[in-house]
Amino acid sequence: MSDILIPLPVAIALLGAAISLGLGRRPWAQRIFGLLVLGTMVAISAILLSRVSDGSVLATELGGWSAPIGIVLAVDLLSGLMLVTSLAALVTVLVYAIGSPRPIEQARYFYPVYLVMAAGVSMCFLTTDLFNLFVAFEITLTSSYVLIGLGRAREQVRHGVTYVVISLLASSLFITAIAITYAATGTVNMADLAVKLVDIDPHLRTALGALFLVVFGIKAAIFPLFFWLPDSYPTAPAPVTAIFAGLLTKIGVYAIIRSQSLLFAGPGESNLLLIVAGATMLVGVLGAIAQDDVKRILSFHVVSQIGYLIFGLGLLTMAGLASTVYSVVHHILVTTAIFMVGGLIEQATGTAALRRLGGLVRSTPLLGALFLLTALSFAGIPPFSGFIAKLSVVQAGLEVGADWTTAVALLVSILTLFSMTKIWAGAFWGDPEDATIVVRRPSRVMTGAAAAAVVVSLAVAALAAPIYDLSERAAISLIDPALYVEAVLP
Amino acid sequence: MTVSLVVAVAVLYGVGTYLLLQRHLTRVVIGLAVISHGANLLLLLVGGPAGRSPIVNGGTGEYSDPLPQALAMTAIVISFAVTALLLAFAFRSWQITGSDEVEDDVEDRRIAGQAGHVHDDELDSVGTEA
Numbered sequence: 266m267s268d269i270l271i272p273l274p275v276a277i278a279l280l281g282a283a284i285s286l287g288l289g290r291r292p293w294a295q296r297i298f299g300l301l302v303l304g305t306m307v308a309i310s311a312i313l314l315s316r317v318s319d320g321s322v323l324a325t326e327l328g329g330w331s332a333p334i335g336i337v338l339a340v341d342l343l344s345g346l347m348l349v350t351s352l353a354a355l356v357t358v359l360v361y362a363i364g365s366p367r368p369i370e371q372a373r374y375f376y377p378v379y380l381v382m383a384a385g386v387s388m389c390f391l392t393t394d395l396f397n398l399f400v401a402f403e404i405t406l407t408s409s410y411v412l413i414g415l416g417r418a419r420e421q422v423r424h425g426v427t428y429v430v431i432s433l434l435a436s437s438l439f440i441t442a443i444a445i446t447y448a449a450t451g452t453v454n455m456a457d458l459a460v461k462l463v464d465i466d467p468h469l470r471t472a473l474g475a476l477f478l479v480v481f482g483i484k485a486a487i488f489p490l491f492f493w494l495p496d497s498y499p500t501a502p503a504p505v506t507a508i509f510a511g512l513l514t515k516i517g518v519y520a521i522i523r524s525q526s527l528l529f530a531g532p533g534e535s536n537l538l539l540i541v542a543g544a545t546m547l548v549g550v551l552g553a554i555a556q557d558d559v560k561r562i563l564s565f566h567v568v569s570q571i572g573y574l575i576f577g578l579g580l581l582t583m584a585g586l587a588s589t590v591y592s593v594v595h596h597i598l599v600t601t602a603i604f605m606v607g608g609l610i611e612q613a614t615g616t617a618a619l620r621r622l623g624g625l626v627r628s629t630p631l632l633g634a635l636f637l638l639t640a641l642s643f644a645g646i647p648p649f650s651g652f653i654a655k656l657s658v659v660q661a662g663l664e665v666g667a668d669w670t671t672a673v674a675l676l677v678s679i680l681t682l683f684s685m686t687k688i689w690a691g692a693f694w695g696d697p698e699d700a701t702i703v704v705r706r707p708s709r710v711m712t713g714a715a716a717a718a719v720v721v722s723l724a725v726a727a728l729a730a731p732i733y734d735l736s737e738r739a740a741i742s743l744i745d746p747a748l749y750v751e752a753v754l755p
Numbered sequence: 756m757t758v759s760l761v762v763a764v765a766v767l768y769g770v771g772t773y774l775l776l777q778r779h780l781t782r783v784v785i786g787l788a789v790i791s792h793g794a795n796l797l798l799l800l801v802g803g804p805a806g807r808s809p810i811v812n813g814g815t816g817e818y819s820d821p822l823p824q825a826l827a828m829t830a831i832v833i834s835f836a837v838t839a840l841l842l843a844f845a846f847r848s849w850q851i852t853g854s855d856e857v858e859d860d861v862e863d864r865r866i867a868g869q870a871g872h873v874h875d876d877e878l879d880s881v882g883t884e885a
Contacts, residue, residue, distance in 0.1 A: 427857075430775070
């Protein structure tokens with residue numbers, strides 16, 4: 266029976282978190298145990314992905330209650346890909362955190378909370394139930410509140426509060442949306458909703474679609490709901506920022522993809538999503554250009570890149586969705602990698618301000634190489650995975666005739682390159698601008714973890730053909746959710 | 756009965772939104788709690804008309820829908836936990852700054868300073884680190 270495997274990632278992570286809390290007095294046991302737990306989760310999710318790689322959908326009922334009353338967990342290609350990619354990012358960042366010399370990451374609460382977050386992330390991708398998705402969001406977010414507040418410095422409290430309050434408001438809106446959905450259809454199971462939402466008043470359906478877009482849009486940081494992200498992410502410790510930037514916004518993107526394709530897909534492309542995508546790309550990159558701090562520049566780029574993901578989704582064609590699925594995989598890995606490198610720059614020099622940095626390529630050439638590789642992929646230069654992601658979305662956009670958004674996407678891609686060049690010229694080239702900065706060698710373990718993340722993100726380009734193949738198959742089942750509905754509803 | 760509940764939900768959302776826009780973190784926390792009460796009441800409301808019997812084995816007649824009640828229970832527990840966490844943040848903020856006011860964003864202040872709305876001496880008091 267393959268079904269028993271589906272709830273395992275969540276169960277193992279939660280159980281692991283409990284045991285990890287008990288290991289608090291033995292730091293090394295806690296670290297190794299955390300790696301073991303996440304490693305097992307990666308193995309299980311890889312098996313799940315291989316089982317659904319032909320485009321089938323696996324589902325299992327929790328507690329013996331069948332859908333639509335009981336909670337059903339299901340894996341299809343989209344959730345399988347997201348699960349494997351996210352867990353791979355979680356493992357590399359955990360190694361990065363283990364190597365981190367800052368005392369806060371060594372606090373004994375870091376590892377249990379980190380594992381709880383892994384459980385929440387896995388559940389987001391596996392669940393087929395809107396309310397269960399809410400619970401999964403809350404598990405992920407509550408642990409992220411703790412992680413962003415670890416260290417309790419003044420900056421962290423100020424910006425952590427913004428993050429917590431805005432997320433809580435989104436959660437309340439989420440419950441409101443669920444309540445209205447239940448009132449309209451009498452179900453919160455997504456497969457059941459896919460069938461029943463067709464019959465309700467189209468105006469109500471549009472209103473619900475918009476409400477869910479706002480709820481998930483706050484988490485995904487799309488325009489105009491992104492302003493909390495560049496403020497809060499850079500203040501957290503480097504490993505926490507890396508995993509937040511790589512993963513947390515992508516959970517929102519996943520929820521947008523799932524809800525907009527399964528529940529609220531209209532005929533043809535969605536103009537609302539295309540406008541939102543264009544504005545997100547443009548505003549994000551313009552924000553990045555105006556910044557001076559490496560972590561803040563990168564945080565604005567996270568916002569900008571989300572726009573590309575929404576662009577592919579808004580087209581609602583096979584090519585557009587396939588591009589979005591491939592881009593999500595690319596984006597999780599590359600963002601995590603580039604933030605890890607950004608954290609290393611800060612660790613080596615004690616600052617992330619470009620006006621104080623300079624000449625790093627001579628003092629730490631390895632760091633320069635790592636940054637160059639990820640930055641080029643991030644900006645979409647061939648032959649890196651970012652190029653494939655952007656090429657596919659531009660092609661899909663031109664096919665449908667979404668010329669304006671495509672033009673914005675191309676312009677933003679040039680501006681992204683400009684902004685990456687700015688970091689390169691400011692931090693790596695030239696002479697050190699501040700004589701008081703002594704460049705130290707960053708921790709070996711952290712550098713190794715960052716290098717591993719860079720290699721994994723390069724693998725997305727090297728294995729582009731099979732991954733893109735999977736993305737296309739995932740897109741087919743997103744366009745025609747009959748198989749998903751059939752697997753979830755017995 | 757139901758209409759008064761609908762009005763109650765609307766009032767709770769309104770009051771919560773007003774409190775959320777205040778500068779004091781304690782008020783923001785109360786505002787969020789009030790909004791989540793409104794959301795929970797809304798969940799209860801969508802379960803159908805009041806006064807039906809609970810779902811029991813062997814009972815007769817029409818049951819009240821147990822599902823929204825289960826959802827509301829879960830939501831209450833979650834909002835309780837998160838409110839506690841937010842209060843810890845407010846306490847920490849009070850420990851650091853001596854008040855629980857949400858601080859100005861440094862960058863916003865700098866932009867306001869460039870536009871001439873804030874004087875430079877005020878800027879210095881919030882620190883210079885971006």
